[in-house]
Amino acid sequence: MNKIELLLPAGNWDLLKAAINNGADAVYLGVKEFNARRRADNFELDELDKVVLYAHERGVKVYCTLNILIKNSEITKFFETLKQIYLAGTDAIIIQDIALLNIIKETFPEMEVHISTQAGINNTNFLELVKNADRIILPRELSSDEIKKLSGKKDAEIFIHGAQCFSYSGKCLFSSCLGGRSGNRGLCAQPCRKKYNGEYLLSMKDLCLAKKIPEIIEMGIVSLKIEGRVRSINYVEAAAKFYRSAIDSYYKRDFKLNNELFKELELAFNRGFTQGYYSKEKEIISSDSGKSRGLFLGTIREDGQIKLEEDIEIDDGIGIWLKNRIDGAIIKRIENRRTQVDFAKKGETVNIFIRANPETNIYKTSTLKRPKRINFEKNKPIENEKRKLEDIKSKIFEIKETNNTISKKELLVRVHSKTDGLEAIKTGADHVFYNIFEHDFEEKFGAYIPIILNDEEIKQAIELIEKHQIKDILVGNLGAYAALKSNKELNLYLDYSNNVFNDLDLEYYKKYENTTPIISPELSLKDLKQFQNNKFGVMVHGRIVLMNTKYQKLPKTLTDEKKYTFPVRQEATRTKTHTNYYYQILNSVELGLLERINELFKLNINTIFLDLTQNIAHTTKLYRNILDRKITEIKKEQKKQFTKGHWDKGVI
Numbered sequence: 001m002n003k004i005e006l007l008l009p010a011g012n013w014d015l016l017k018a019a020i021n022n023g024a025d026a027v028y029l030g031v032k033e034f035n036a037r038r039r040a041d042n043f044e045l046d047e048l049d050k051v052v053l054y055a056h057e058r059g060v061k062v063y064c065t066l067n068i069l070i071k072n073s074e075i076t077k078f079f080e081t082l083k084q085i086y087l088a089g090t091d092a093i094i095i096q097d098i099a100l101l102n103i104i105k106e107t108f109p110e111m112e113v114h115i116s117t118q119a120g121i122n123n124t125n126f127l128e129l130v131k132n133a134d135r136i137i138l139p140r141e142l143s144s145d146e147i148k149k150l151s152g153k154k155d156a157e158i159f160i161h162g163a164q165c166f167s168y169s170g171k172c173l174f175s176s177c178l179g180g181r182s183g184n185r186g187l188c189a190q191p192c193r194k195k196y197n198g199e200y201l202l203s204m205k206d207l208c209l210a211k212k213i214p215e216i217i218e219m220g221i222v223s224l225k226i227e228g229r230v231r232s233i234n235y236v237e238a239a240a241k242f243y244r245s246a247i248d249s250y251y252k253r254d255f256k257l258n259n260e261l262f263k264e265l266e267l268a269f270n271r272g273f274t275q276g277y278y279s280k281e282k283e284i285i286s287s288d289s290g291k292s293r294g295l296f297l298g299t300i301r302e303d304g305q306i307k308l309e310e311d312i313e314i315d316d317g318i319g320i321w322l323k324n325r326i327d328g329a330i331i332k333r334i335e336n337r338r339t340q341v342d343f344a345k346k347g348e349t350v351n352i353f354i355r356a357n358p359e360t361n362i363y364k365t366s367t368l369k370r371p372k373r374i375n376f377e378k379n380k381p382i383e384n385e386k387r388k389l390e391d392i393k394s395k396i397f398e399i400k401e402t403n404n405t406i407s408k409k410e411l412l413v414r415v416h417s418k419t420d421g422l423e424a425i426k427t428g429a430d431h432v433f434y435n436i437f438e439h440d441f442e443e444k445f446g447a448y449i450p451i452i453l454n455d456e457e458i459k460q461a462i463e464l465i466e467k468h469q470i471k472d473i474l475v476g477n478l479g480a481y482a483a484l485k486s487n488k489e490l491n492l493y494l495d496y497s498n499n500v501f502n503d504l505d506l507e508y509y510k511k512y513e514n515t516t517p518i519i520s521p522e523l524s525l526k527d528l529k530q531f532q533n534n535k536f537g538v539m540v541h542g543r544i545v546l547m548n549t550k551y552q553k554l555p556k557t558l559t560d561e562k563k564y565t566f567p568v569r570q571e572a573t574r575t576k577t578h579t580n581y582y583y584q585i586l587n588s589v590e591l592g593l594l595e596r597i598n599e600l601f602k603l604n605i606n607t608i609f610l611d612l613t614q615n616i617a618h619t620t621k622l623y624r625n626i627l628d629r630k631i632t633e634i635k636k637e638q639k640k641q642f643t644k645g646h647w648d649k650g651v652i
Helices: 013-021 045-057 072-087 098-107 124-130 144-151 174-179 210-218 233-251 259-268 418-426 455-468 478-484 503-510 594-602 616-627 636-640
Strands: 005-009 026-029 061-066 092-095 112-115 135-137 156-162 206-208 223-226 295-299 317-321 326-330 334-336 339-341 361-366 410-414 431-435 446-449 472-475 491-494 515-517 537-542 545-549 557-559 565-574 579-586 607-611
Touching (some): 005 233, 013 026, 013 045, 013 233, 045 061, 045 072, 061 072, 098 124, 098 503, 124 144, 124 478, 156 210, 210 233, 233 259, 259 295, 410 537, 418 431, 431 472, 446 455, 478 491, 537 594, 594 616
Parallel strands (some): 005 223, 491 515
Antiparallel strands (some): 317 361, 334 339, 557 565
16 A cells, blocks of 8 residues: 655745655645745746756655636646646646646646646546546545545545635635635635624634544545645644654554644644534634634633643743734743743743733744654655656647537526526526426426535436426536536536636537536636637626535625625535535625626627526516617616626736
């Protein structure tokens, strides 16, 4: 049995050396562009060969992240970047866009391709679409049973430690819609770390699966990944040492977790820890703050003293958790039983002379104490075979112009109740999609297949489609798409949640003539004009889904500190034995492109999509009349009610 890989983040040279010198088997890093941590330091492309040489001499593999969505205007530069990454000797690249997989495998021999967690692989049906990948990186939203099932069919990597997104992997548009900084493009502004309804309702605790290492190794996972390319050198060192020590103890048949090393890791960064969805834990939110805690020292007593939960010494940093903020301070004086001392031990009651009211929690956030070193067996150097330019195919990709064969303008409407569906049919929708799992689903509707599905739910969805003899299907999950795509009797529409972003994506789905994607709403009109293939639909009206989550304790609405209110919607999936629910956070204001859709028709883009939760009959009829040219002018007051989303600017 091959030893499991320990994979560490490396945002710059200091972090690279910290990871390698403390036990990493592999590191993942980004160059300045095309990676999901564009705010990290990252490496220059022309220094990557030195990075690879440094790592390989020490027996450590290098994986380069190219895991963002690519615009058409960037495709040429993307492949030029990829060429340099390949020639530098990089062991693997990590991508989100599955349409790039086969092109990269054919073009760049000897380099592995790993599919990012952002692809959202959550069932075994999905694996058909990524069968040529060398590895899949599984979402943190999966349970141990789901991970076991997937890892039994494909080499799989999982996150074992670090920050967690509140939204399902690759299904978040929150940062994008609020400020134009897209998480899918590596610039997430972390709206989940902000307050809603006066609390940090979306701020996840950090993942820590250290206790599960034996179980994870035995289920066949090939790599344990530590999150944290924008964290400190102390964090990378501490994480490397703690997990290196734990993994090695397992293979010595004496598995144990080193408490001293774990405290170093807690001190470096933590928001509280959880085993999360892996163990189906319920309390996974850090509702009092989105910031790091450090080590809990204790609570200020009425007499101003504190009973210590950890050792302290002069010049330690502390966090003072006040009601509305966190203050920082340095311990300059410690008094134990009225005697001034340089340090104090856990269990002692001392005065550290800080201004804080009784009941204030105090955390230790830093120390000048030198960290513990560990010994570990170094890997053998990796031989660097020089890759040659002539090994790369000169013609990387070719996109042919494809005219839309749909001359009739198509009006697609997704609804969320049977009553709304009947209203949409009456008022002019060509196809109305309603959740196939709902008990009151009727044959007159097209089927909507939700975004988050396991294997059983996909099987049940297909049985229901066959039972009702449904031909028109809006597919939210690519695993379900993999199961349906070869049936030429079906008309498949890919929901915008599948992040179709460029002509290469359209070329990929074009193999199946029955497929029409709804293009990503993150693209602007300018971006749409750059497409060679115009066989796709565009969402023009409705509340964009900002987040999809399995978390069960959301209120019905979320109000942020600027007083914007975001509705929360429940979606259900069912099998014969159980019902699962997941939740969607919707944008505070509806998208409404109205008269602007004439600009789509000039591009011969003739399929428009509405996702309606209110004013169903009025809105459907309005767009029907616009499509049929019965309305040519929209009143100003109508336009003011809506946002144009990314129509004018797109995302950076």
